[in-house]
Amino acid sequence: MTNPLVSVVAFYLCWFACVGGAARGLPWLGPLAVAAYVIVYLRTIPSAPNDAVRRWCSFRPAPPAIRPTPSSCSPAC
Numbered sequence: 001m002t003n004p005l006v007s008v009v010a011f012y013l014c015w016f017a018c019v020g021g022a023a024r025g026l027p028w029l030g031p032l033a034v035a036a037y038v039i040v041y042l043r044t045i046p047s048a049p050n051d052a053v054r055r056w057c058s059f060r061p062a063p064p065a066i067r068p069t070p071s072s073c074s075p076a077c
Helices: 004-023 029-044 048-057
Strands: none
Touching: 004 029
């Protein structure tokens, strides 16, 4: 699904489902089409972005550095 042409076609199909569904009294048709597209898209993307998100979410910052004591400071402190 990373092909731009496929994304453009899917966008227009979802857009027409939203507009056409609303015009015909079926307001649920658009959100259903978009939800189906999102599910298919998320299942077809490579796993690299998922790994990057997983690594970022598990990131723990390093503990704060120990502040120098006044006796170890240079005169500029």
